[in-house]
Amino acid sequence: MTPTLPASYSQAALRGIRCRCPRCGExxxxxxxLKPLDRCALCTLDLTPQRSDDFPAYIAMIVTGHLMAPLIIALSKDFHLGPAAMFAILIPLAVTMMIGMLQPAKGAVIATQWWFGMHGFRKERIPEREAPTSEDTGAP
Known part of the structure; x- marks a missing residue:
């Protein structure tokens, strides 16, 4: 199978977020x-060079913190909830958000490494069409 290479980094990252191969998208x-395959079953992209390590967890923590902060402020100002009620609402929500973001974040990190040719991945791009020459256009 000939892979359908992404046209841009954002397309490759979106494929990773969807937990799909960044090269073929299928x-x-x-x-x-959280355990990546060694190879894509369809396009045979070798995924063993990926080194995402703890970065997806940091991404999930930062995003969760930025989304939770306004909620914490709103709950404490607008609703007079006690500490137990706040914990009962916020802890399960934060844990759910963190766990839900880990796999898409790891997919995006792997796609980023593939797109930029990091850690042993090979940069692959759609061949750009060559600019037409004067011979092609018939210009003198």
Whole structure:
């Protein structure tokens, strides 16, 4: 199968966020929740060079913190909730957000590494069409 390469970084990152191969966009990226496959089953992209490590967790923490902060402020100002009620609302919500963001964040990190040719990945791009020459256009 000839892979349909993404036209831009954002398209490759979106494929990773969807937990799909950043190269072809069709194959699965993960064999377990956070364990990437060794190769894409469809385009045979070698995924072993990926080194996402802890970065997806940092992304999930930062996004969760920025989304939770306004909620915490609103709950404490507009609703007079006690500490137990605040914890009962916020802790499950924060944990759910963190867990829900980990796999898409890891997919985006792997797609970023692939797109920029980091850690042993090879940069692959759609071949740009060559600019027409004067011979092609018939100009003198």
């Amino acid at each position: 194959g699965r990226l993960f064999r377990k929740w």
